Amino acid sequence: MAPIDWSPLWISLETSVTATLVTLVAGLAAAAWRERRTGAAMALVDGIFLLPLVLPPTVVGFLLLLLFGRHGPLGKVLLRLGATVVFSWPATVIAAAVVSFPLMYLTARAALEQVDSRFFEAARTLGASEWRVFSAIALPLAWPGVLAGTILSFARALGEFGATLMLAGNIPGKTATIPIAIYFAVEADDVQRAVAWCLIDVVISLALLAGLYYWTRARWVRR
Amino acid sequence: MALEVQVAKKLPEFTLDVSFTAGDAPLGILGPSGAGKTMLLRCIAGLERPDHGRITLDGRVLLDTERHIHVPARNRRVGMLFQHYALFPHRTVAENIGFALGHLPRQEREHRVAALSARTHLSGLEDRYPRELSGGEQQRAALARALAIEPEALLLDEPLSALDTHLRSQVEAQLQETFSAYRKPALLVTHNIEEAYRLGERLLVLSRGRVAAFGAKEEIFRHPPSLEVARLTGCKNFSRARAISGNIVEALDWGCRLRVSQTVTKLVAHIGIRAHHIDFVESRGAGAAEENVVPCWLVRSSETPFRITLYLRLHRPPNGSGEQQAHVDLQAEVFKEKWERFREHPLPWHVRLSPDSLFVLPE
Numbered sequence: 310m311a312p313i314d315w316s317p318l319w320i321s322l323e324t325s326v327t328a329t330l331v332t333l334v335a336g337l338a339a340a341a342w343r344e345r346r347t348g349a350a351m352a353l354v355d356g357i358f359l360l361p362l363v364l365p366p367t368v369v370g371f372l373l374l375l376l377f378g379r380h381g382p383l384g385k386v387l388l389r390l391g392a393t394v395v396f397s398w399p400a401t402v403i404a405a406a407v408v409s410f411p412l413m414y415l416t417a418r419a420a421l422e423q424v425d426s427r428f429f430e431a432a433r434t435l436g437a438s439e440w441r442v443f444s445a446i447a448l449p450l451a452w453p454g455v456l457a458g459t460i461l462s463f464a465r466a467l468g469e470f471g472a473t474l475m476l477a478g479n480i481p482g483k484t485a486t487i488p489i490a491i492y493f494a495v496e497a498d499d500v501q502r503a504v505a506w507c508l509i510d511v512v513i514s515l516a517l518l519a520g521l522y523y524w525t526r527a528r529w530v531r532r
Numbered sequence: 533m534a535l536e537v538q539v540a541k542k543l544p545e546f547t548l549d550v551s552f553t554a555g556d557a558p559l560g561i562l563g564p565s566g567a568g569k570t571m572l573l574r575c576i577a578g579l580e581r582p583d584h585g586r587i588t589l590d591g592r593v594l595l596d597t598e599r600h601i602h603v604p605a606r607n608r609r610v611g612m613l614f615q616h617y618a619l620f621p622h623r624t625v626a627e628n629i630g631f632a633l634g635h636l637p638r639q640e641r642e643h644r645v646a647a648l649s650a651r652t653h654l655s656g657l658e659d660r661y662p663r664e665l666s667g668g669e670q671q672r673a674a675l676a677r678a679l680a681i682e683p684e685a686l687l688l689d690e691p692l693s694a695l696d697t698h699l700r701s702q703v704e705a706q707l708q709e710t711f712s713a714y715r716k717p718a719l720l721v722t723h724n725i726e727e728a729y730r731l732g733e734r735l736l737v738l739s740r741g742r743v744a745a746f747g748a749k750e751e752i753f754r755h756p757p758s759l760e761v762a763r764l765t766g767c768k769n770f771s772r773a774r775a776i777s778g779n780i781v782e783a784l785d786w787g788c789r790l791r792v793s794q795t796v797t798k799l800v801a802h803i804g805i806r807a808h809h810i811d812f813v814e815s816r817g818a819g820a821a822e823e824n825v826v827p828c829w830l831v832r833s834s835e836t837p838f839r840i841t842l843y844l845r846l847h848r849p850p851n852g853s854g855e856q857q858a859h860v861d862l863q864a865e866v867f868k869e870k871w872e873r874f875r876e877h878p879l880p881w882h883v884r885l886s887p888d889s890l891f892v893l894p895e
Binding site: 425427428430431432433434435436437438441445446449450 | 577578579604605606607608609610611612614616618620621622631632634677678680681
């Protein structure tokens with residue numbers, strides 16, 4: 310038996326960690342921005358933010374391909390700067406981040422909405438800037454929810470397959486994540502390898518969900 | 533030092549339209565729930581945007597809708613004590629008090645926090661979290677936190693309503709102590725008449741978004757400017773009234789002529805007297821009609837630990853049935869000791885409505 314190529318594990322972890330960091334910042338920013346706004350237009354904004362959750366990943370991947378492709382609006386700009394995204398490692402990050410974004414956005418918003426707005430008002434009368442209200446009051450009080458969103462996003466990024474395949478393809482040692490390695494192992498009739506990667510995936514996901522359960526139970530009592 | 537306020541804001545039920553000036557004397561803002569009291573404070577603190585208005589604090593413009601000036605809450609230096617205190621639950625007492633002092637060097641910050649803790653009797657509790665404090669301690673921590681910004685004005689929203697009754701008088705005394713040391717505009721919102729009277733020097737009575745009365749508290753309680761203010765300041769007894777001559781008024785609902793201390797005009801619409809001002813007197817017997825003394829019968833009574841409220845019918849005993857029987861002309865409040873003395877007297881009793889206690893109210 311050939312020595313096992315561990316690269317899908319490292320690619321998957323690197324991709325998921327990076328994508329989760331991107332999602333955490335973007336999701337929090339979007340949730341904080343959205344929380345102080347009302348109006349009919351916001352329903353459309355919510356719809357756009359949540360679209361990656363309901364669309365089939367292949368559709369998301371195909372749209373990203375159109376966007377980042379050689380003739381796509383973003384792809385053209387990047388090409389002029391000397392960068393190609395499609396079929397590169399950053400493509401795996403982009404695909405995973407876009408697909409996991411709605412989970413982060415939804416949980417972060419729910420967590421922020423749960424914080425009593427009088428705390429924000431009290432902070433404002435005490436001279437706090439909006440950034441300080443967010444960083445010193447909103448975020449610490451919404452932290453258990455934000456953490457749950459982060460773990461969910463990471464799990465989702467780790468399991469991403471469809472959009473990744475469309476945008477990043479299957480380049481062993483570069484863009485082949487665990488789910489992609491499994492798919493191509495099955496296609497190549499390498500059942501043993503497929504089962505091994507499946508077990509690794511189950512172990513990681515289970516650890517994450519158990520951790521999530523533990524953290525949400527251990528959150529501090531408010532007020 | 534003066535806080536000048538003139539704001540108008542359309543609310544779902546009514547329009548808040550208020551203007552007043554508060555000096556260094558604590559101003560009590562009294563009104564029933566939903567009169568717009570909290571909204572008024574929020575407008576001054578900068579947490580709500582009035583439709584129109586102008587607010588200045590020592591000449592500093594905080595709001596001027598005509599000139600499109602709306603200073604954000606963080607730059608107003610107006611301290612606000614929220615109804616349930618809104619202490620940050622994830623920060624200790626010291627961290628709550630020091631929240632506004634982040635710009636200071638650590639040593640000076642600690643020094644200031646210690647001074648504020650001492651001033652509000654919180655020394656030794658600095659490392660506790662808000663949930664580990666009693667209601668009174670939470671209130672003082674919130675007060676210390678608000679004082680940390682060295683506010684140019686202080687706004688207190690129902691500061692005692694979240695406390696248990698047995699804590700109130702003690703906490704109120706400490707609040708009064710802080711108040712008297714704070715010689716800047718201080719506004720205290722409450723729906724409790726006695727609290728407003730004890731803590732405020734001047735009083736603003738708010739009703740459905742309008743100023744119903746504004747002035748020295750003694751004056752408002754002694755001579756309410758309207759029936760509404762008399763009611764809002766706790767007066768229970770009213771009768772429609774007609775001026776007869778000089779200082780004689782006919783109380784139409786009470787069926788008697790009464791002398792009052794003021795000279796009355798034709799415009800008198802109501803006459804009123806507070807429940808604890810009604811005096812019970814020994815009758816000199818029928819026929820010998822005394823000035824402002826009216827015979828009465830007891831309809832029912834209701835007791836509190838030290839006082840009793842007597843619901844009285846004037847002129848005739850409570851006969852008949854149903855609604856007619858339950859009809860009450862006056863309610864009087866007396867200490868139980870006094871009640872024990874005359875409860876055995878045969879009916880009718882006689883009440884004296886002293887000219888000094890009666891107030892006449894224009895339409």
